[in-house]
Amino acid sequence: MTAGLILGGAISALLATAVPAHNPTDAFADPPPDKIIIKVATVNGSGCPQGTTAVAVSEDNTAFTVTYSEYLAQAGGNSSPTAFRKNCQLSLVVHVPGGFTYAIASVDYRGFAALQPGSTGTQRASYYFQGSPDTQQRTHPYRGPLNDNWQATDETDWAQLVWAPCGAQRNFNVNTELRVTAGTDATKTSFMTMDSTDGDINTIYHLAWKECPAKP
Secondary structure, eight states: OOOEEEEOOOSOOOOSOOOGGGOOOOEESSOOSSOEEEEEEEEESTTSOTTSEEEEEOTTSSEEEEEESSOEEEESTTOOTTTTEEEEEEEEEEEOOTTEEEEEEEEEEEEEEEEOTTOEEEEEEEEEETTOSOOEEEEEEEESSEEEEEEEEEEOOGGGOOOOOTTSOOOEEEEEEEEEEOOSSTTSOEEEESSOTTSOOEEEEEEEEEEOOOOO
């Protein structure tokens, strides 16, 4: 799946690793004046079969969203033995205006969970830049009985944001996962989804900006 997207701005964003030799200068909330081009390099995983994931830019140009239509993990009942865990690996090519870099400091996840008594659900995400030795991971656990919408936010303090290296093209990668265990009564199905029946549930990535240091 490949898509070209144009993004004009943003306020929050990332958890990954940059190159220390290219540390940018002071951060600011306003986006650069020129547009950003975001392309989806790859989308792979049991939670996002081909054609079931879409990436789009918010109307106010402050974030980009990922929408899933078949992202569901389940256990118990007649569930397949492999259905308890679903994942999706998303790799983005982000072209930023010259002299700027970005970070992802905040990501919002939403979905629906129907967990029987004794059942557990887990939403997990990891973030990293291509070529980075480190991966930042966040986990959000849920416990049954639960039959409601869920929402989770991964965020990093402004002073601790890690930025894409200046002057180098590095894909931004995010790997999400849903995991569900059967409840006390294993004949009943428990499930957790990162989509909705009308396809309107999105994962939202908010961006922050910095100017790169001038070249000598």
